[in-house]
Amino acid sequence: MTKIFVDGRPFDVPENQSMLQACLTLGFDLPYFCWHPALGSVGACRQCAVKQYRDEKDSRGRIVMSCMTPVAEGVRISIRDAESVSFRAAVIEGLMQSHPHDCPVCDEGGECHLQDMTVMTGHAYRRYRFSKRTFRNQNLGPLVNHEMNRCIQCYRCVRYYREYAGGHDLKEFVLRNLVYFGRQNDGVLENEFAGNLVEICPTGVFTDKTLKQHYTRKWDLQLAPSVCVHCGIGCNTSPGERYGTLRRIVNRYNGEVNGYFLCDRGRFGYEFVNSPERLRQPRLQKGGQGETADGPVALVHARKLLDGGKVIGIGSPRASLEANFALRTLVGQERFFAGVEDEEHRLTARMLEILRSGLARSPSLGEIEKADAVLVLGEDVTQTAPRMALSLRQSVRQQPFELVDKLQIPRWLDHAAREAVQDAKGPFFVAAPHPTKLDDVAAATYRASPDDLARLGFAVAHAIDSSAPDVPQLTDGVRALAGRIAEALKNAKRPLVVSGPSLKCEALIQAAANVAWALCRAGKPAALSFTAPECNTLGLGLMAARPLGEAQQALKSGEADTIVILENDLYRRAPREQVDALLASARHLIVLDYLETSTTHKAEVVFPSAPFAECEGTFISNEGRAQRAFQVYVPEGGIRAAWQWLRDLLIASGANGAAAWQGVDDVLKTLAGSLPAFSAVPQAAPSAAFRMAGEKVAREPHRYSGRTAMHANINVSEPKPPDDPESPLSFSMEGVSEQPPPALIPFFWSPGWNSIQSVNKFQQEIAGPLRGGDPGVRVIEPAKPTEPDGPAGPDGNARADFLGAPPAVFEPQPDRVLLVPIYHVFGSDETSQRAPAIRELTPKPYVALDSEAARRFGLNDGDLAEVAVNGAVERLPVKVRDGMAAGVAGLPVGLPGIENCRLPAWARITRP
Amino acid sequence: MFSIIRTLWNVLLHSFQPRVTIQYPEEKPYLAPRYRGRIILSRDPDGGERCVACYLCAVACPVDCIALQATEDPTGRRYAEFFRINFSRCIFCGLCEEACPTYAIQLTPDFEICEYDRQKLVYEKEDLTISGPGKYPGYNFWRVAGVKIGGKDKGQAEREEPPAEIHSLLP
Amino acid sequence: MEIVIHIVTVLVVLFVVLNIAAGLIWVERRLLALWQDRYGPNRVGPLGLMQVAADTIKLFFKEDWVPPFADKGVFILAPAIVMLTVLMSFTVLPFAPGMQITDLNIGLLFVLAMSSLGVYSVVLGGWSSDNKYSLLGGLRAAAQMLGYEVFMGLALMGVVLMAGSFSLRAIVDAQSKMWFIVPQFVGFVLFLIAGAAEMRRLPFDIPEAESELVAGFHSEYSGMKFGMFFVGEYVGVVLISALISILFLGGWHGPLLPPIVWFLIKMFAFIAFFILLRAGLPRPRFDQLMSWGWKIMLPLALANLLVTGAIVLAVK
Numbered sequence A: 001m002t003k004i005f006v007d008g009r010p011f012d013v014p015e016n017q018s019m020l021q022a023c024l025t026l027g028f029d030l031p032y033f034c035w036h037p038a039l040g041s042v043g044a045c046r047q048c049a050v051k052q053y054r055d056e057k058d059s060r061g062r063i064v065m066s067c068m069t070p071v072a073e074g075v076r077i078s079i080r081d082a083e084s085v086s087f088r089a090a091v092i093e094g095l096m097q098s099h100p101h102d103c104p105v106c107d108e109g110g111e112c113h114l115q116d117m118t119v120m121t122g123h124a125y126r127r128y129r130f131s132k133r134t135f136r137n138q139n140l141g142p143l144v145n146h147e148m149n150r151c152i153q154c155y156r157c158v159r160y161y162r163e164y165a166g167g168h169d170l171k172e173f174v175l176r177n178l179v180y181f182g183r184q185n186d187g188v189l190e191n192e193f194a195g196n197l198v199e200i201c202p203t204g205v206f207t208d209k210t211l212k213q214h215y216t217r218k219w220d221l222q223l224a225p226s227v228c229v230h231c232g233i234g235c236n237t238s239p240g241e242r243y244g245t246l247r248r249i250v251n252r253y254n255g256e257v258n259g260y261f262l263c264d265r266g267r268f269g270y271e272f273v274n275s276p277e278r279l280r281q282p283r284l285q286k287g288g289q290g291e292t293a294d295g296p297v298a299l300v301h302a303r304k305l306l307d308g309g310k311v312i313g314i315g316s317p318r319a320s321l322e323a324n325f326a327l328r329t330l331v332g333q334e335r336f337f338a339g340v341e342d343e344e345h346r347l348t349a350r351m352l353e354i355l356r357s358g359l360a361r362s363p364s365l366g367e368i369e370k371a372d373a374v375l376v377l378g379e380d381v382t383q384t385a386p387r388m389a390l391s392l393r394q395s396v397r398q399q400p401f402e403l404v405d406k407l408q409i410p411r412w413l414d415h416a417a418r419e420a421v422q423d424a425k426g427p428f429f430v431a432a433p434h435p436t437k438l439d440d441v442a443a444a445t446y447r448a449s450p451d452d453l454a455r456l457g458f459a460v461a462h463a464i465d466s467s468a469p470d471v472p473q474l475t476d477g478v479r480a481l482a483g484r485i486a487e488a489l490k491n492a493k494r495p496l497v498v499s500g501p502s503l504k505c506e507a508l509i510q511a512a513a514n515v516a517w518a519l520c521r522a523g524k525p526a527a528l529s530f531t532a533p534e535c536n537t538l539g540l541g542l543m544a545a546r547p548l549g550e551a552q553q554a555l556k557s558g559e560a561d562t563i564v565i566l567e568n569d570l571y572r573r574a575p576r577e578q579v580d581a582l583l584a585s586a587r588h589l590i591v592l593d594y595l596e597t598s599t600t601h602k603a604e605v606v607f608p609s610a611p612f613a614e615c616e617g618t619f620i621s622n623e624g625r626a627q628r629a630f631q632v633y634v635p636e637g638g639i640r641a642a643w644q645w646l647r648d649l650l651i652a653s654g655a656n657g658a659a660a661w662q663g664v665d666d667v668l669k670t671l672a673g674s675l676p677a678f679s680a681v682p683q684a685a686p687s688a689a690f691r692m693a694g695e696k697v698a699r700e701p702h703r704y705s706g707r708t709a710m711h712a713n714i715n716v717s718e719p720k721p722p723d724d725p726e727s728p729l730s731f732s733m734e735g736v737s738e739q740p741p742p743a744l745i746p747f748f749w750s751p752g753w754n755s756i757q758s759v760n761k762f763q764q765e766i767a768g769p770l771r772g773g774d775p776g777v778r779v780i781e782p783a784k785p786t787e788p789d790g791p792a793g794p795d796g797n798a799r800a801d802f803l804g805a806p807p808a809v810f811e812p813q814p815d816r817v818l819l820v821p822i823y824h825v826f827g828s829d830e831t832s833q834r835a836p837a838i839r840e841l842t843p844k845p846y847v848a849l850d851s852e853a854a855r856r857f858g859l860n861d862g863d864l865a866e867v868a869v870n871g872a873v874e875r876l877p878v879k880v881r882d883g884m885a886a887g888v889a890g891l892p893v894g895l896p897g898i899e900n901c902r903l904p905a906w907a908r909i910t911r912p
Numbered sequence B: 001m002f003s004i005i006r007t008l009w010n011v012l013l014h015s016f017q018p019r020v021t022i023q024y025p026e027e028k029p030y031l032a033p034r035y036r037g038r039i040i041l042s043r044d045p046d047g048g049e050r051c052v053a054c055y056l057c058a059v060a061c062p063v064d065c066i067a068l069q070a071t072e073d074p075t076g077r078r079y080a081e082f083f084r085i086n087f088s089r090c091i092f093c094g095l096c097e098e099a100c101p102t103y104a105i106q107l108t109p110d111f112e113i114c115e116y117d118r119q120k121l122v123y124e125k126e127d128l129t130i131s132g133p134g135k136y137p138g139y140n141f142w143r144v145a146g147v148k149i150g151g152k153d154k155g156q157a158e159r160e161e162p163p164a165e166i167h168s169l170l171p
Numbered sequence C: 001m002e003i004v005i006h007i008v009t010v011l012v013v014l015f016v017v018l019n020i021a022a023g024l025i026w027v028e029r030r031l032l033a034l035w036q037d038r039y040g041p042n043r044v045g046p047l048g049l050m051q052v053a054a055d056t057i058k059l060f061f062k063e064d065w066v067p068p069f070a071d072k073g074v075f076i077l078a079p080a081i082v083m084l085t086v087l088m089s090f091t092v093l094p095f096a097p098g099m100q101i102t103d104l105n106i107g108l109l110f111v112l113a114m115s116s117l118g119v120y121s122v123v124l125g126g127w128s129s130d131n132k133y134s135l136l137g138g139l140r141a142a143a144q145m146l147g148y149e150v151f152m153g154l155a156l157m158g159v160v161l162m163a164g165s166f167s168l169r170a171i172v173d174a175q176s177k178m179w180f181i182v183p184q185f186v187g188f189v190l191f192l193i194a195g196a197a198e199m200r201r202l203p204f205d206i207p208e209a210e211s212e213l214v215a216g217f218h219s220e221y222s223g224m225k226f227g228m229f230f231v232g233e234y235v236g237v238v239l240i241s242a243l244i245s246i247l248f249l250g251g252w253h254g255p256l257l258p259p260i261v262w263f264l265i266k267m268f269a270f271i272a273f274f275i276l277l278r279a280g281l282p283r284p285r286f287d288q289l290m291s292w293g294w295k296i297m298l299p300l301a302l303a304n305l306l307v308t309g310a311i312v313l314a315v316k
């Protein structure tokens, strides 16, 4: 802590930050543009000027940029000083000279940092009477809109896009007052994090194009704290609704998880909620023909089907804990099956076991960002856990930062730090079967088949700790690489190993665990992060469900004859024939889902359940963090939360205990009571009884408009706002005026700070945790070793005996290729692919071949190839992708138009 | 005491003064153009819809009786997909008119909009839009705004330079 | 036969008084409008005369609501008391020679007694409503009427002294030469003020001051119960005006015109005067009202009585 003086008043603030940051933390309103907490200071915009005084006798002082002035003992500044006030006013007047007269039609309006800062500095009337410079806009794809006239040349966009997110196709052009921020030519922004430009840009240059389709001002949105459901990371979001449809998603700051940024899948994938393919009424179907029914009728019907009592339930990794648990309660623990591919199910169980019984801890994204040596083993993180890739990209700066520290340059002094570092990067290693987007920051990459990747992992573990299993037949090159990686990890302060189930290779996961444990045994606080394919993969994994493959037997053996499927399209989980066979051997099929799928078509009764924005739910992220997503709005039609349908089925079939389930709180309480792994889950968010000063938290901003007119076309007497007995939030603009607890913040706003930058006012310190602690509770922690550093035994004690054994060397085959899954941030996720904007960016199905392999099979880029895999034959265009591991080809998974075919698998590729 | 008597006397004298009441509806009063009565949506001098669906009137309205939805035509010109005023809630405060950056929404001296059925007081865009510019004849927002719309390219608004050539490095 | 005549007289008086009171509503509104440069009710019937009928019909059709928290019996009784007491006073008023229901020898005392009873209706109405505004109104009424009752009576004692009788007819007769307004000017002024206060007429309508107390003691009343309070007030105005004419302006005495016409002219002049008061004067503060009553009016009334008494003694 250091003492500084602001306008003569003394304050104690932490060191290692700029004056601007300190002032904002202290709650002062000081305008800024080019500084961003995640990007640091460059002193470009001159908007944050303050007066600095030498000592208390100095009355003249000098104007400095607060963002460039470090906090130091006894520094005296004045924000209110008349000269700096007029300096700031002059700066903004200059910035606004050429600003177009656009606010009314600008999507940023009402949440515009430029508007806020202009008002804050008091610049109200344009004096400039000459002509304004103009620019043409570019079409940057379906996600981000471009309106260049509004630019104030703060350079935040390119700094974020190029330096933070690692993009290449956005740059500044021209010079003087004509500096232009855009691409060389029109075209889709290539970076997966381009959507953050919407929030990074303090003006309306970059705005959300999906929002533009149904534009609504920030003050008119009804919002709730939510969690992204498009991958396993669990980024915190604020979805906003108006007139019954979801309008957009913005980032909800969580210092531990997503910080200031989301990936584009999470930001723009929300539109599946508005999809015409939504199920909105219960349906009773017979042989493909169906008719809608009322909820009670459907429930009675479904209960009749359940009467036999021989029911199995298939859960879902994209359904909430509450829904899965309700299903588990309905069918009984013995008859509850995991709705995922068997291999994935096994790997999930493995990963959970490793994380809960091992030595290494699963890190939050915040911790990943701080890792200073990273090994990525067999994951294309950018495509499978996109937001983690952005954090990994920051981790390569950690080791070079030590040099920066040595030069006594503050880390936040962005350009100086970058100059000092030049191109130096920390040790970051990527091992994957094909090139990945993170390769550009990698110190070394290794391309191999899944088994060989695992062998590298085992070799690294062995190099760190010789008691780990050795790898036979290792080539010198790989041994050397393993040695280098081991060295780097051992020398790091916070080493990190990343792996995951995407390649469906258990050896990889074991290898990753071994590396992390070897490091732990060497006394390093190594972290081990596994990606999770879906938003509740770990939650479902912790419920000890039976594997899907056994469901078939259960039906065959007559153990059951009816299936209840929860929010799951089984055709994505297993090959078509198998699913067909499974469904055919069931007498009755009941499906709960929010989107029409091939599975819902087969059902006898379909219950329309509510997706994330329409109900409450708790999800467990890949970190093991349980987080609550709150309902944003009340959907129309017969839609209800899946757990509510299941509860009613429970009540209808005589399980009266379920009648006590009035809200998710009650379900979670039962869950926590019956499965100890979930005992902490109810603490993820305050319960429905929570009140502040006797009030709930309002979902609507206090200037929500149109209340008495929005429904007036239907009935001039406005309806009562819906009650929400299940949560501490209200569907209204009336609620607490103070800051609610972090898990309940529906949106960020503070007087004078209408833009997303108002998050400053909600943080304990800038870029630190939210006041009251970042939301979510960790439910997965490594077990403590019984002795301080000794290896621990099974059950409850941390184990450190190394796992598995290295697989055999992969032998490429001349006539066949090993087909591995390739993931796509746009397209591989089941729900976001139904969003029109994401669909536009989803690649068409293809098979990826190395140019050498393509030559071997006599195929060129774009040719149609016949791919025979696991007994199925598909015709797909060839995409020549250089850098694939030898003997390996790739098939995108999850894309619309590609059937599930159990990868990796050997495939024959021929010219048709 | 005297002042009370004087007051009473003065009041009594009013017996002989003319009355100020106007016998509406037989007699129609003169209402100034700025009178705050029935609300209309005007058109710009070129005949286009003036409202750019900025939602400012809606947010200014103290009784929240304006609801609208923005949309854009294919050329990027923004307008209201629907625009609804619930006159049964309107208090004719005129704040919407003050908030409007385009002079689109205006209050007029017409106040004769009573209905026996409240539902009939819900006016949609078709009921609100008039054919002229109303009280402010000259203004066209799109001529000063920087965005490009049909018939007006970048650089063609008032006091704008032609768009910068971004692939040039000439000073 | 006597009986029949009596009953007829009673009915005639009742009919006339009630109609005058009802008509007064219209008169008051028109006069107020005149003095405020407006028209007043002019739409229903010729000159808006049917406005009262329309209002009455409206009142009859209004929900006759008794608040569930009110003390029912008392709540219903209160408006009846007001009508009853005011109407009772009319029994002793001599309108013209021979036109009087009964000539009590303590007529004046009877009138004073009745008007004192009237306060019950207000207090009970305010109390039984179980509403803080009503209760405050009732309390104010009690205090105000107590205060003004005292010197109202005292102010009249001069007249009684000079006439040597409490009988109203005797008092009128005593004025055949000179109206008491001349020797008893102070008494006249005091009575005028006290009368207005007694009837809770503006500017003394403090018990129902709507800017402070919603509607004071009758906040909770609606329909015809409210109508009784309302009409009661107007009957009161008629009563006070009639009393003033009788006590100070020689009653029916006057040249040329028939006595009853004189009486009516005088009475209406005072009614108009009360309306003028309403049109012209603001409402005083409650504490001002009370301190005037006790600190100025009462001593004045006593002084008046003393002086009158002395003079009467001296003359005798």
Ligand code: SF4
Pocket: A099, A100, A101, A102, A103, A104, A106, A107, A108, A109, A110, A112, A113, A114, A115, A150, A202, A203, A204, A205
């Ligand atoms: S960027 Fe901000 S200031 Fe500029 S037009 Fe848009 S809303 Fe207005």
Ligand code: SF4
Pocket: A150, A151, A152, A153, A154, A155, A156, A157, A158, A181, A200, A201, A202, A203, A205, A206
């Ligand atoms: S486009 Fe936005 S972020 Fe980029 S320089 Fe302009 S104002 Fe700044």
Ligand code: SF4
Pocket: B039, B057, B060, B061, B062, B063, B064, B065, B066, B085, B089, B090, B091, B092, B093, B094, B095, B096, B097
């Ligand atoms: S006049 Fe006032 S109340 Fe009526 S619509 Fe406009 S802002 Fe709303």
Ligand code: SF4
Pocket: A104, B050, B051, B052, B053, B054, B055, B056, B057, B058, B068, B096, B099, B100, B101, B102, B103, B104, B105
């Ligand atoms: S303020 Fe004017 S331009 Fe904006 S929405 Fe209302 S009427 Fe349209």
Ligand code: FES
Pocket: A020, A031, A032, A033, A034, A035, A042, A043, A044, A045, A046, A047, A048, A049, A065, A066, A067, A068
């Ligand atoms: S924020 Fe300090 S100069 Fe831009």
